[in-house]
Amino acid sequence: MISLSVNGKNISVNDSPDTPLLWVLRDTLGMTGTKFGCGVALCGACTVHLDGAPVRSCSTPVSAAAGRKITTIEAMAASPVGKAVQAAWIKHDVPQCGYCQSGQIMGAAALLAKTRKPSDTDIDAAMSGILCRCGTYNQIRAAIKDAAQSMRTGS
């Protein structure tokens, strides 16, 4: 048994320790908001937070997440940063197909939790590992800046 803290809840799972966290979330726990894109940390669709830092869950063994705080897209609305990011995503109507957007939002929220006023270079560094085939990058950039602004002004 591996004890996990997922979105503030303590859960024990029976998966083998080398099972990627992604599949524990999606298959064992039925939390399908976190997406499978490449399986080898090249596309970022599976991004979740581990103790607040963005990680690629497809390449993180569940054993490495034991005892740490796992946060997924399903809990984004519960944090002020996540809420601001989601509101900005809605304001800019960012998603097209939407498949990569859980990862994009997790990446953006992790960036904004650390960097309250990210520059374009900060955004490139934090987000260039998260692919979007629909080409929503310019809207993602605008929404991140908007979310940063709204967090600073408290609006």
Added chain:
Amino acid sequence: MSAIYNASRRGFLKTSALAGGGLLIGFTLPGASRLAQAVSVFSPNAYLRIGSDNQITVICGLSEMGQGVHTAIPMLVAEELDADWSKIKVEQAEADPAFNNPIFGMQATGGSTSVRGHWEPMRKAGAAARAMLVAAAAERWNADPADCRTEKGMVVHKSGKKLSYGQLAAAAAKQPVPTQVQLKSPKAFRILGRAARRLDTPAKVNGSAKFGLDVRLPGMLTAVMARPPVPGGKLVSVDDSKAKAIAGVKQVLQIPGGVAVLAEGYWAAKQGRDALQIKWDDGANAALLSDAVSKMLAEGAAKGGALGRNEGDVGAPVAKRLEAVYEAPFLAHACMEPMNATVWVKPDEIEVWAGTQSQGPSQGILGEVAGVAPGKVKVHTMYLGGGFGRRFAPDFTVDATLLSKISGKPVQLVYTREDDMKAYFYRPASVARFAGGLDANGKAVSFSASICSPSLMEASGFMKLPADGVDAMAVEGIRDCPYDFPNLRVEYARREPGVQIWFWRSVGHSQNLFFIESFVDEMAAAAGKDPCEFRLGLLGKQPRFRGVLELAAKKAGWGKPLPAGVHRGIAVAHSFGSYVAEVAEVSVGRDGKVRVHRVVGAVDCGLTVNPEIVKRQIESAIVYGLSAALYGKITFKDGRVEQSNFHDYPVLRIDEMPKVEVHIVASTEPPGGIGEPGLPPVAPAVANAIFAATGKRVRKLPIKAEELKQA
């Protein structure tokens, strides 16, 4: 009120009161979006539900893959219904012939046809419902319907009395369906032509949107397959003992497509698949090599073939003649969501959950596979994590159906990224050989093209190469080129390298516009003329081409100074009923690395349903086309696909993303398509800018930095 609307229970021209009081309506003109508006025979295919709670639900038979159809279709209905947009919801329809795409004659989403095909039928559905609501209100008030108007979900009498659509829904359901409806003049539109918010956004920012891979059924097994590594290869033998020893693995099954490991969850299935020890017979394609494919296509183009178009005499003497050969590679779609399908074959029916672009044909195909009638195939269309044509293909649904049928379990078949990349269904590789002639004044007087590629029409399984031997998709964008060449000849030579090819965003235009718009640029350079002016000079009879070209040039500041090292290229294209010109601003580093700084696009897509979605689709197509132009290629060595994942099939990332501006030409023409037309001009615009920057002509995609290095 059932959450899932079962269209097959609906009768012809029937409205029915919903439990709880409401109006359900489904009708439209048959097929013909282009027929006269006054045709009065309705046949069902568009649906609308108005609840007594004022909730209006539009049931959409088209697949949402990012292109915004789940917003555009409700906008069409809501406009003529005079609905309150804030009360509109959209629901995905199950597969049913009632939702056939009028352009295809089957239920399918592709070819940028959704708005073109449903522009009239969906508005008529809204208008008819509105008329019935007005009739119901007039009856209640004992008033003349002519004294009633509608606004924002209310019927309003001239006296000022009002009733909401919800209040009228039950009574409206008892009104006769009008046989004729009057559609609004575009001047009266208050929803169409405005940037309504996408209805699917909220679910796509909180993880609740359900894609094919998100389907979870009780007792479901996950399948991962081993497929022959060479096209046409066959299984010789398999040792599955190691696979079966993995915890969670339940079954190992052989089907024509390969060997499948069925397990509890993806991870066990994937580990099991990787543990299979398989001997394959590589068959006839064991030596398939990309260089040989290139050679085969080049020889075909040099030899020529079936005549697609012939005007004047391209052999007539010219003052200056130029020739060039262009080539484009096979391409994978690389949708963010790898291919997958979930199927449950039951004794007398099957249920399918898939992100598919072809739910209509799937009913027939999967019914045949499972041994049930098409009407017994329930297809639940999930959100598509990218489509781009790939999800029109039946490979993933067919194999999932076989696996469920044999195992007796609900099965979710999942392609790993590597499986997805190597599963063929590629954009065809193609070679085009051009000759152009200029007169003594530098005017283009002749143009000939010989195009060689495999036949997509034949590969589709539902089209045939026409009697003239010219594959329409292999030559589209060149055979119908808009330029005023008095002597013009287009030929098609078919060669089949043996790889399953498929539709890829903008289809033949995706490579052909790169070819022709680069070659026209070569002609402009040979004539010593400005590439934009040169094109305009050949477009005297083409006002819509001129319109987008002039607008893009103006907005991009064509001819005005740029920062040092930045150069412009331009290209124009017509595809899927819309016209798009793009200007790319590009710099090329000393190392040959190409950087695209800005793309300015102009689009004439006729009347716009949602200008914001139009702009986003053009931008989306630009990004997709840029990834292909800069990086995209699928190659073969020893019969095997050399690419596997995003490290060797790179796509554009946020740090490479250019600024994009899109401008819309105001138009009263009927709507054109929008999912694809933004793609064709971007590769030639970039390549032409590279020529402006370096004097080097890119004639083969993807663009290679090493060939652009400055000494």
